[in-house]
Amino acid sequence: MTTISGARLFDGTDARGVTTVTIEGGLINAVEPGERAGDVDGRGATLLPGLIDAHVHLRGAGNLGQALRHGVTTVLDMFSAPPQFTAMLRGRAARRTDEADLRSAGLMAGAVDGWPAVMLPPDPSGWHMPGLSGPADAEQFVAERLREGSDYLKVFVENAADVSRPTLTPETVAAVCAAASAHGVLTVAHAPTRWAFRTARDAGVDVVTHLPLDGPLDAPDDELAATVVCPTMTMMRALTDTANTAQLLADPRLVAGLDPEALAAMRTGDRGGLPTSSAAGASYAHAEDNLRRLVDAGATMLAGTDANDVPGHAAAVVHGASMHLELELLVRGGLSPRDALRAATATPASVFGLPDRGRIAPGQRADLLLVDGDPLADVTATRDVRGVWRAGVPVDR
Ligand SMILES: [Zn+2]
Structure with a gap:
């Protein structure tokens, strides 16, 4: 199980504020508002679907x-x-x-x-x-x-x-x-x-x-x-x-x-x-x-x-x-x-x-992109890649 905590969320449709996302077995397990102890510090970043x-x-x-x-x-x-x-x-x-x-x-x-x-x-x-x-x-x-x-x-x-x-x-x-x-x-x-x-x-x-x-x-x-x-x-x-x-x-x-x-x-x-x-x-x-x-x-x-x-x-x-x-x-x-x-x-x-895929919600495949900054304000922020997960597996960049 991996927890990505404190990132702003774009769930594939809209911005959802600061969120904690838990992934397990290749899938998104939970999407909860707010920040908690996590394996991946998402503060200052935005989490998007891959x-x-x-x-x-x-x-x-x-x-x-x-x-x-x-x-x-x-x-x-x-x-x-x-x-x-x-x-x-x-x-x-x-x-x-x-x-x-x-x-x-x-x-x-x-x-x-x-x-x-x-x-x-x-x-x-x-x-x-x-x-x-x-x-x-x-x-x-x-x-x-x-x-x-x-x-x-x-x-x-x-x-x-x-x-x-x-x-x-x-x-x-x-x-x-x-x-x-x-x-x-x-x-x-x-x-x-x-x-x-x-x-x-x-x-x-x-x-x-x-x-x-x-x-x-x-x-x-x-x-x-x-x-x-x-x-x-x-x-x-x-x-x-x-x-x-x-x-x-x-x-x-x-x-x-x-x-x-x-x-x-x-x-x-x-x-x-x-x-x-x-x-x-x-x-x-x-x-x-x-x-x-x-x-x-x-x-x-x-x-x-x-x-x-x-x-x-x-x-x-x-x-x-x-x-x-x-x-x-x-x-x-x-x-x-x-x-x-x-x-x-x-x-x-x-x-x-x-x-x-294409959305961040419980039960979805954990294809995720974590970027620094806020691409909803400046879309070029998607280039500041902090992490990528493919079906829950972190990608070695
Ligand atoms: Zn073509």
Whole structure:
């Protein structure tokens, strides 16, 4: 049994004042107001649920350790390949206490010979990424992913005019959504342009990720209010400039948990091969204006980074550390610190059907983040990590 005493509490929804939290057997046992004798002195700190990054790509087992050291206790992978690699990571997450837990979409739905298949390096085993040639392929694609263990479906939505590769038609996107819905799983759409955002919503996707970089959203407020969106502001910024890397390298709190080889590569100015946005007129200002519009309309917000670093290599959006940049960018884009923290804890747990986490309450999994200061007043306080627990086990940082 461990008692964390005297910290202010953010329970995933709201601030609850000074509290004593007891954990036992991997679960939260008691949450009591006030301060008492405890194993961990939380005075001057804030205790939050472990963060949930609602958009990552897993490229190596090292990603999960780096995420956990930065207080991200669960990652929602939005496309990793091949399936045996994703299965290997699931196995590790079930056994290990030094890596973040994960859920995964597995393979993403895209056109034959289109994105994202063309991003993948040749697989030594000869495996190749399946694609869809039309709506008739949707049911089989979805059924195969569920057999591989996908927790939800990811679908690539881009206008054929904007990318140099074959893309799914709106009818095929809608067929993937219908097939996933019939199997009782969510669909998440990659939609970084106005056309893609509209097409994804019209097709009936459950979660839209990214935000249009090429101009304002053209939907009425009541439609935006009913949208669940994971804006990935860190990636939107990375597609248009190099501010992430500069900001990250300038903050010793973010540098602390990074893989040393990745850090060395970042210091040489290597962007990790990330292309700039191909959409005409792409600008981060459009993404930020669209975020503000969604916030004002009352859309449901999820914090996600699109972290995609290959362990040991540089990347513009890295696991773990980028989640703290994302929270700051969400607040700059109009969310209150409380709403940004909800978007990183209780809201993704609720949207993705993870009832055991994302909140601090008796019976919940003891995924916890203890930070110095008060992130409800200044959200960058999440970087001052004092402690992380994964299912009750303290993380060696
Ligand atoms: Zn992504």
